[in-house]
Every structure is written in C-alpha cells, then in structure tokens.
Amino acid sequence: MRRRAMSEVTDSGTDSGAAAGPVGLVLVSHSARVAESVAALARDLAAGGAVAPVEAAGGTDDGGVGTSSERVAAAALRADGGAGVVVLADLGSAVLTVRALLAEDELPEGTLLADAPFLEGAVAALVAASAGADVEAVAAAAEEAYGYRKL
Amino acid sequence: MELDTGFFLRWMDACARDVDREAKTLTELDAAIGDADHGENLRRGFKAVTAALAEEPPATPGAVLTLAGRTLISSVGGASGPLYGTLLRRAGKQLGDASSTDLPGLRDALAAGVDGVARLGGAVAGDKTMLDALLPAVDALDGGLQAAATAARQGAVDTVPLLARKGRASYLGERSVGHQDPGAASSALLVAALLEAAGDEAAGDE
Numbered sequence: 001m002r003r004r005a006m007s008e009v010t011d012s013g014t015d016s017g018a019a020a021g022p023v024g025l026v027l028v029s030h031s032a033r034v035a036e037s038v039a040a041l042a043r044d045l046a047a048g049g050a051v052a053p054v055e056a057a058g059g060t061d062d063g064g065v066g067t068s069s070e071r072v073a074a075a076a077l078r079a080d081g082g083a084g085v086v087v088l089a090d091l092g093s094a095v096l097t098v099r100a101l102l103a104e105d106e107l108p109e110g111t112l113l114a115d116a117p118f119l120e121g122a123v124a125a126l127v128a129a130s131a132g133a134d135v136e137a138v139a140a141a142a143e144e145a146y147g148y149r150k151l
Numbered sequence: 152m153e154l155d156t157g158f159f160l161r162w163m164d165a166c167a168r169d170v171d172r173e174a175k176t177l178t179e180l181d182a183a184i185g186d187a188d189h190g191e192n193l194r195r196g197f198k199a200v201t202a203a204l205a206e207e208p209p210a211t212p213g214a215v216l217t218l219a220g221r222t223l224i225s226s227v228g229g230a231s232g233p234l235y236g237t238l239l240r241r242a243g244k245q246l247g248d249a250s251s252t253d254l255p256g257l258r259d260a261l262a263a264g265v266d267g268v269a270r271l272g273g274a275v276a277g278d279k280t281m282l283d284a285l286l287p288a289v290d291a292l293d294g295g296l297q298a299a300a301t302a303a304r305q306g307a308v309d310t311v312p313l314l315a316r317k318g319r320a321s322y323l324g325e326r327s328v329g330h331q332d333p334g335a336a337s338s339a340l341l342v343a344a345l346l347e348a349a350g351d352e353a354a355g356d357e
Contacts, residue, residue: 059228066188066228092318093230099271100224100233104240 021081022052023129023138027122028072028089028098032059038119042126052129054122055079067093069101076107084110084135086125088142090118110135116142155251158348159215163204165344167197173340180333184320189333192229199226212252216243216260230318231334234268234281235341241267257345258292265289272317279313279320279327281334288342296346303342307335 025042029035035058043051057075060066072087079085085108089095098113112135114121121142128141170177174190181189203222209215220240223232242264246252252260265285274280284306291302308331315327 061228064228066192067232068228069225069232093228093233096230096233096271097224100237103237103267103271 020083022050022132023083023135024052024076024079024081024085025054025122025125025129025138026072026075026079026085026087027054027056027058027118028067028075028087028094029056029058029118030065030067030090030092030094032056032063034058034090038122041119042122045123046126046130049130052126053079053081054126067097069097069106072097072101073106076111080108080111084108084112084138086129086135086138086142087111087113088116088118088121088125089113112136112139114139114142117145120145120148152254152349153251154212154253154257154349156210156212156215159212160204160208161350162345162348163197163200163215163219165347166341167201169340169344169347170194170197170337173337177333177337177340180331180336183330184315184323184327185333186229186319188229189231189337192227192231193235193337196223196227196232196235199223211246211248211250213243213246213248216240216246219243230272231337234272234334235337237267237271238264238285240264254292254295258289261285261292262289274317277313278316279310279332279335280315280317281332281338283307283310283313283332284335284338284342288338296349300339300343300346303339307331307339310335 027035027039035056039054039056042054055075055078057071061068061070076085087098089098101107102111102113114125124145125138125142129138133141170193174194177190177193178187181187200219200222203218204215209218216239220236220243223239224236242260245260245263269282274282276282276286284303287306288299288303291298310332311330312328315321315323320327
C-alpha cells in the first residue's frame with residue numbers, strides 16, 4: 001500500500017501550477033534533544049536523494065521538558081513548501097498541542113498529524129516525502145511503521 | 152442572572168488566584184500519578200492569561216474566554232495547556248459576539264467546551280480525567296453556580312477509586328487507584344471560581 005501510494009505521486013507538482021516542494025515533516029517531542037536527534041537520524045537514514053525538510057519542535061520555550069505551541073507552529077511554517085506538512089508527536093501534551101492547533105486552523109493548510117511511532121514513523125515519513133509522496137501518502141508511510149514487527 | 156464581560160474577567164481573575172493558592176496541592180496530586188508539574192503549569196498559564204487580559208481587555212464574554220484559551224495553549228508546556236485552552240476557547244466561540252449571557256448560556260458554552268476537551272483527549276466519563284469533574288458540573292449548572300461547584304468538587308473526589316485510562320497516569324494501571332486525579336481537582340477549582348466571580352449575586356441565584 002505504501003509503495004502504491006508513493007508511485008501515485010511520482011509526478012507530484014507537475015500539474016499544480018505553482019511548483020510545490022516536497023512534503024515537510026515536523027517532529028514534536030517533549031525534549032528538544034529528542035526531536036533534533038530523531039530529525040538528524042531520519043536525515044541520515046533517508047539520505048541518498050533529495051531530502052525533504054524535517055524540522056524539530058521539541059521542549060518548551062524556556063528550554064524545559066514539554067511542548068511549545070509556538071515552536072510547533074514555527075516549525076510547521078519552516079517545513080511547509082506548499083505541498084503540506086506531516087507532524088509526528090511523541091506523547092501527551094505533544095499530541096494534544098498539535099491536535100489543538102489543528103482544530104483551530106493554526107498550522108499551514110494541508111498539515112496532518114500522523115498517528116505513528118515517533119522514531120520509526122519519522123524515518124518512514126522522510127523517505128516517503130523525499131521520494132515525492134503527497135501529504136496523505138507520507139502520513140500513511142509513518143502510520144504503517146506501527147506494523148514493522150521486530151520479532 | 153446576567154453574566155457580562157466583567158463576570159468573565161472576574162472568573163479568569165479568580166481562576167488565576169485560586170490556581171496560584173492551590174498550585175502546591177495540585178502538584179502534589181500530580182506527583183502521585185503524573186509528572187508533578189500540574190500546579191506549576193496552570194499557575195504559569197493563568198498568570199499569562201491575567202497579563203493578556205490586562206494588556207488588551209476584550210469587549211465581550213466570548214472574547215475573554217477565547218483569548219484566555221489561546222493564551223493557555225501558548226503558555227503551558229504540559230497537557231493542561233491544550234486541554235484547558237480548548238475548554239475556554241470552545242466555550243468562548245459558543246458565546247459568540249453577545250455582550251452578555253445568562254446561566255443557560257453559560258451552561259451551553261461550558262458544554263461546548265467540555266465536548267471539545269473530550270474530543271481532543273479522547274476521554275469519556277470515568278477515565279479519571281478532568282471530565283469527571285466537568286461533566287457533572289455542566290449537568291448541575293441549571294441549578295445555579297453553587298450546585299455546579301458542588302458537583303465538580305464531588306466529581307473530583309469521586310476520581311479517587313478510579314483506574315486512570317488516559318495520560319501518563321494510565322501507565323500506572325492499578326497503582327493509579329487511590330489517588331485523586333489532578334486534572335479533575337483543578338477543574339473543580341475552575342468551576343468553584345465561577346462562584347467567586349458572581350460574588351453576592353450567586354447567593355440569590357435560582
């Protein structure tokens with residue numbers, strides 16, 4: 001399903017007038033270091049082609065553990081290239097903050113919160129986004145990461 | 152009873168005062184089954200609400216709650232920010248542009264807010280969350296602010312024997328039993344603050 005979804009969008013952008021960039025990713029964690037590290041790991045693992053933007057939004061405004069709605073909104077703006085943004089969040093307030101922002105239309109148009117494991121989902125989403133998948137296919141790639149069994 | 156912009160400003164002011172006074176207790180409740188930041192997070196949030204309302208005093212009840220909600224979401228780093236922010240913002244939207252409302256209007260607004268909270272967090276009654284104080288309060292509001300405050304207080308106390316099904320406390324499983332939910336406790340404070348905002352009027356409400 002993921003492959004099919006990706007193949008459907010290999011010509012993404014060719015018929016939409018304004019050329020949209022790849023789908024952007026935003027990683028929202030309680031910890032700034034976790035968000036930045038997972039973003040770095042995803043970039044490393046997704047390397048090999050053009051890598052879609054991935055922005056970290058971790059921790060609170062004062063550098064503590066928690067979620068900053070302003071950091072999330074700013075990261076989404078940076079990640080947005082016009083083709084939509086997929087957000088992955090770790091737990092609790094990270095998830096609730098993104099959902100509250102989405103409910104109030106305070107994230108760029110076409111932003112989706114993926115119901116996905118944070119690290120595995122981030123890698124899958126970045127690979128899909130870098131391959132040119134559309135926003136729904138990128139979110140689906142992240143969500144399918146729940147199915148990657150390790151045993 | 153007429154509930155004007157002043158009433159809603161006094162409500163937010165009372166919330167800030169009560170949360171500040173009870174912050175330590177809320178944090179202690181949260182230390183038992185959560186991450187020990189609830190009192191401090193709400194204190195920071197309502198302090199920001201007080202500042203935002205003072206900086207640009209809104210003209211309608213709906214605008215007071217909408218601004219307060221937005222401020223909570225942007226100033227609280229924990230789950231209470233988006234949850235209480237959604238409660239107030241949804242309630243504010245429900246009030247619309249009216250220059251004042253009444254008890255049924257307040258009930259409808261809070262019901263909309265509580266519905267927003269339930270959707271956001273995916274919790275239902277009995278999950279040991281703030282809803283366990285807010286839902287009974289909304290149901291009791293037709294009987295007046297005192298009835299709502301009593302129902303919320305009772306709802307919070309009644310979370311003690313419950314098993315947590317949402318948030319960090321749910322990871323504790325059976326060990327969450329025997330503790331009052333901090334979100335239900337702070338919700339009861341916010342509902343009780345309505346009574347303070349009404350002042351002497353509330354003594355005579357229906």
